[in-house]
Amino acid sequence: MAKWIWLNQQDYPEIQTTFCTQFCDKDGYSYAVADFFRTYTFQKRVIKANITVSGDTKFRLWVNGDFAVTGPVCPGGDYGYEKPMANYYANVLCFYPESNTLDFFAQVQLSPVVQTDVSAGRGGFYLECIVTFSDGSKTVIGTDKSWLCTKNTAYLSPNKLNFTLPSDKKSNAEEIESVWNLKKSEIPNLQEEKVLPKNHRALVTAPHTSQTFYLDFDRIYSGYAAFTVTAEGDCRISIKTFEAPEKVLWEEELHINGSMPYRSFRLNSIGGMELTVENNSETNVSISDAGLIFTCYPVDTEGTFSCSDELLNKIYDVGKWTTKICRQTIHLDSPKHQENLGCTGDYYVESLISYYCFGDPRLTRFDILRTADLLKQRGGFMFHTSYSLIWVQMLYDYYLFSGDSAVFGQTKDALHLLMDRFFGYEEKDTGLIDTPPSFMFIDWIPVDAYNLHHPPKALGQTALCAFYYRALCLAAKISDSLLDSEHARMYSDRAKRLKASFHKAFFVPEKGLYKSGLNTPTPEALVNQFMPQNTDKVYFGKHENSLAVLYGLCPENLSAPIMETVVNSSSLTDVQPYFMHFVLDAVYKAGLFANYGLSLIRQWKKQVDECSKGMKEMWGDFPGYGYDYSHAWGATPSYQLPAKLSGLTILEPGFKKITLAPNLFELNWAEIDIPTPFGSIHMKLKKNETPVISVPDEIEYQVI
Numbered sequence: 012m013a014k015w016i017w018l019n020q021q022d023y024p025e026i027q028t029t030f031c032t033q034f035c036d037k038d039g040y041s042y043a044v045a046d047f048f049r050t051y052t053f054q055k056r057v058i059k060a061n062i063t064v065s066g067d068t069k070f071r072l073w074v075n076g077d078f079a080v081t082g083p084v085c086p087g088g089d090y091g092y093e094k095p096m097a098n099y100y101a102n103v104l105c106f107y108p109e110s111n112t113l114d115f116f117a118q119v120q121l122s123p124v125v126q127t128d129v130s131a132g133r134g135g136f137y138l139e140c141i142v143t144f145s146d147g148s149k150t151v152i153g154t155d156k157s158w159l160c161t162k163n164t165a166y167l168s169p170n171k172l173n174f175t176l177p178s179d180k181k182s183n184a185e186e187i188e189s190v191w192n193l194k195k196s197e198i199p200n201l202q203e204e205k206v207l208p209k210n211h212r213a214l215v216t217a218p219h220t221s222q223t224f225y226l227d228f229d230r231i232y233s234g235y236a237a238f239t240v241t242a243e244g245d246c247r248i249s250i251k252t253f254e255a256p257e258k259v260l261w262e263e264e265l266h267i268n269g270s271m272p273y274r275s276f277r278l279n280s281i282g283g284m285e286l287t288v289e290n291n292s293e294t295n296v297s298i299s300d301a302g303l304i305f306t307c308y309p310v311d312t313e314g315t316f317s318c319s320d321e322l323l324n325k326i327y328d329v330g331k332w333t334t335k336i337c338r339q340t341i342h343l344d345s346p347k348h349q350e351n352l353g354c355t356g357d358y359y360v361e362s363l364i365s366y367y368c369f370g371d372p373r374l375t376r377f378d379i380l381r382t383a384d385l386l387k388q389r390g391g392f393m394f395h396t397s398y399s400l401i402w403v404q405m406l407y408d409y410y411l412f413s414g415d416s417a418v419f420g421q422t423k424d425a426l427h428l429l430m431d432r433f434f435g436y437e438e439k440d441t442g443l444i445d446t447p448p449s450f451m452f453i454d455w456i457p458v459d460a461y462n463l464h465h466p467p468k469a470l471g472q473t474a475l476c477a478f479y480y481r482a483l484c485l486a487a488k489i490s491d492s493l494l495d496s497e498h499a500r501m502y503s504d505r506a507k508r509l510k511a512s513f514h515k516a517f518f519v520p521e522k523g524l525y526k527s528g529l530n531t532p533t534p535e536a537l538v539n540q541f542m543p544q545n546t547d548k549v550y551f552g553k554h555e556n557s558l559a560v561l562y563g564l565c566p567e568n569l570s571a572p573i574m575e576t577v578v579n580s581s582s583l584t585d586v587q588p589y590f591m592h593f594v595l596d597a598v599y600k601a602g603l604f605a606n607y608g609l610s611l612i613r614q615w616k617k618q619v620d621e622c623s624k625g626m627k628e629m630w631g632d633f634p635g636y637g638y639d640y641s642h643a644w645g646a647t648p649s650y651q652l653p654a655k656l657s658g659l660t661i662l663e664p665g666f667k668k669i670t671l672a673p674n675l676f677e678l679n680w681a682e683i684d685i686p687t688p689f690g691s692i693h694m695k696l697k698k699n700e701t702p703v704i705s706v707p708d709e710i711e712y713q714v715i
Contacts, residue, residue: 013063013139013153015191016184018045018160026162028133029068029122035093043121044166044276047136047184049158051113059143060113065101065193067135068128069120069276074106075113078203081306084196085341087381088129088351090394095131097384099191100340102200113142113152124169124277125349127341131190160184169277173266175245197377201339202309206232207302208284214298216246216288223287226301231282231625231641233336233346234303236275240267241299244292250275251285254640255622259285260347274304278339280346280641282624308338312370312686316653319679323652325623326615330646333626334364337643342378345628347639352382355398356452357644359405360592364643364650370686372413379406379418383425391428395452397475399429403482407489414665414688419489430486430502433479441512442505444476446534449541453554454590455629455636463554463584465541470550470584472528473517477558480509484562513564517555523572525559527552527584552584553577553594561597574601578611587629588618588645595651604655605676612648653683657694658715668711673702 020027026043030036064072065083072079084100121134139153159181165174208226216222231254240248250263261279281303290296316327337343342358344350352358362375382402386393393399406422409415438445450471453463461470483506490498517525527550538544556573559565565573574597577583586594591611598607618627628642653659658672666687675681675696685692689707696702706712 012151013137014155014186015135015137015189016047016154016156016158016160017134017136017187018162019182019185022182023162026121026134029130031095031123031130031132032088032093033123033126033128034091037122040122042166042168043134044163045119045121045134045136045160046163047115047117047119047154047158047160048181049115049154051152053111053113053142053144055144055146055148056111057108057113057142058145060106060108061141061143062104062106062138063101063140063195064104064117064138065099065191066117066119066137067099067121067133067191068123068130070136071118071276072138073116075108075110079106080104080200084198085127085339085351086129087341087385088126088353089385089389090126090350090353092353092389092394094388095190096129097192097388098194098381099131100196101137101193103195104200113140118163118276120276126351127339127343127349129351133187133190135187135189135191137191137193154184156183156186158184166276170261170263172263174271175266175268196340197380198340198373199309201306204305205237205300205302206234206305207300211302214286214288214301216290216296218290218293218295221287221289223285224298224301226284226286228282228284228303229624230332231280231336232303232305233278233307233339233343233641234281234305235278236263236281236284237273237304238286238301239270239272239299241270241297242267242290242292243270243294244268246291246296247289248298249285249287252279252281252283253285254280254282254347254625256283278306278346278349280336280625280639282622282640306339307335308340308371308374310335310369310371312691313684314368314370314653314686314691315682315684316649316656318652318656318681320609322613322616323609323648325619326612326648327652329619329623329626330364330615330643330649331368333641333646334361334368334643334649336625336641337361338365338369338374341381342374344644345639345641347641352378352385353394353398355382355393355395355402355405356589357642359401359408360589360647360650361643362405363408363654364646366412367650367653367685372409372415375405375409376413376415376418379409380421383422386425386429391425391430391432396447396449397452397478400433400475400478400482403429403485407485411661411664412666414667416492416664419493423489423493423495426486426489427498430483433482434505441516442509443512443516444472444479446537447475448537450475450528451541455587455633456585458550458584459548461543461546465543467528467543468533468545469528469530469548470552473513473525473555474527474552474558476509476513476517477555477562477564480506480513480564481562483509510564513559514566518565519551522551523569524551524576524583525555525565525573526550527555550584551582553586554584554590556583557590557594557597560601561593570601571603574598574603578603578607588615588626588647591645592647592650595647599655605674608651608655609676609678612651615648618645653685656681656696657683657685657692659685659692663711666710671704671712671714673704673714
């Protein structure tokens with residue numbers, strides 16, 4: 012059986028342990044990359060190698076000289092959280108060598124560099140391989156003290172590498188006690204593809220000169236800078252990657268003496284790249300195949316949308332692409348930020364886009380389970396209060412689209428912990444959320460001296476109560492499906508009480524709107540940088556009013572008037588692209604999508620006009636905030652367009668029974684493909700003509 016291994020402690024005492032996350036104190040710890048080697052020679056030909064491999068916190072594996080995989084699969088985590096995760100995950104892959112030899116080479120990073128790097132607190136590498144021979148026999152090999160290892164002296168820091176330094180000697184690895192509760196990944200390995208820039212060419216720098224080359228890519232990619240250097244002497248190469256010109260996201264400095272291939276260790280969001288070559292030798296330095304290794308979750312089936320409005324097509328395409336690059340071993344908010352599971356609001360929107368654009372729900376399922384592990388580890392707490400509640404929506408919608416009811420049993424403990432924690436935030440007589448640790452995250456919107464990222468009660472309470480109400484309703488449904496009548500009744504009763512209190516506490520009849528929260532003081536013990544003391548000012552916003560309509564918290568006769576005001580009033584606190592997801596869903600529920608839906612989606616024109624390579628995080632600029640152009644939380648049109656024009660409603664989970672209500676609204680034609688577990692639903696809509704609809708035989712459907 013394979014063992015976890017690391018660099019020999021006697022030779023490398025200073026690079027054994029590390030901090031666990033980017034939020035920890037980093038003093039006293041060193042960044043390093045360790046190389047591991049092992050060659051196995053057999054008397055029989057190897058026809059198949061089943062490999063299970065993992066590392067802390069990042070590794071790259073080559074088998075018989077071929078690049079095999081980057082890992083590990085992200086274990087999850089939360090913003091501000093400093094501890095290891097309960098579970099870590101191994102990549103699983105098959106290799107077909109048709110050789111008598113298996114040669115392994117791995118590079119393993121010590122210390123987290125981005126938020127999705129989550130260490131167990133020490134360096135480690137693990138590989139187990141089931142070898143199948145040509146005669147049908149098998150054997151098992153894996154990491155142990157027979158493997159050789161060394162510190163890679165070139166890696167001075169995550170972005171400074173010196174390949175001219177002498178290599179350390181190789182020594183036997185040390186077997187270490189596992190601090191990783193290792194499980195096999197539930198998702199396929201990421202796909203990789205070499206992408207060259209639009210202006211691809213050989214990059215040649217003459218002796219004793221310096222030259223800068225700009226590489227422009229057709230889109231923003233999630234990937235690793237990669238190229239091959241041909242040189243006969245000393246040179247220095249600076250790499251700058253960015254999404255848009257003049258917005259550098261990452262810089263690396265390489266010192267090289269001779270020829271070599273290079274592939275960055277850090278995933279980046281790359282729409283362009285700048286290479287500066289300083290040639291200190293007597294001959295030309297040539298860089299070939301300068302580009303990137305594009306990596307993302309594999310896509311086998313794609314949904315499609317096209318219509319008579321080219322602007323909508325462009326918005327859909329940019330959103331779909333941005334969602335694709337955010338799908339890694341975990342849904343990312345963006346390949347720039349690489350935030351962890353705490354950003355559930357992002358991933359909820361991305362999961363809905365993925366159902367319509369990519370079909371495969373396994374990544375969403377895995378995110379749900381890893382979030383459940385986090386909730387159990389933290390007693391039902393997550394940094395963003397509203398996002399933790401949105402996790403319940405993500406869970407239930409996954410069930411609708413997949414039909415996988417087993418996920419409820421796997422997450423029920425986390426669900427109850429979450430609901431119990433929020434019950435502790437309730438005002439006992441009303442059920443309103445009154446004393447949470449924060450009212451965030453609502454939106455990236457400044458309001459007076461505040462920001463809806465972490466607003467005071469008067470700006471965030473109503474929205475948080477709405478999210479809580481929706482979570483209670485779905486928790487009751489989930490409990491009912493588990494035949495847990497006690498919890499189902501309890502959550503249903505809490506939801507009813509909250510609904511009655513909600514309208515009474517927040518609705519202002521003379522305005523015909525819900526206010527953003529109460530003006531009662533916040534207990535001083537709760538006040539901190541993420542919970543401002545409350546204000547006496549009364550606010551009205553698009554956020555809470557949209558949620559009241561969407562979740563059925565307002566009387567039905569008020570839904571349309573409220574959404575008319577939300578759409579047309581400039582006096583309400585506005586929304587960013589993220590929250591437009593809920594606004595659009597509320598407009599549809601209120602029966603106003605024909606009036607406003609497509610015109611609201613056309614607001615994304617400013618996004619795709621500014622950058623058609625990826626979706627900008629917010630409208631306009633936000634002083635002091637480093638927004639990006641690869642943020643799928645704002646890509647909701649890629650869900651809204653196929654969903655609303657098809658009018659798809661899932662009546663029985665897993666697409667067993669559906670209704671379709673096709674509507675062109677103001678368009679002349681549209682064509683839609685929606686992936687399902689049984690194949691694609693195809694719709695061809697044309698003005699004044701009967702829709703042409705094709706649905707897989709396994710799906711019972713009705714057109715209404």
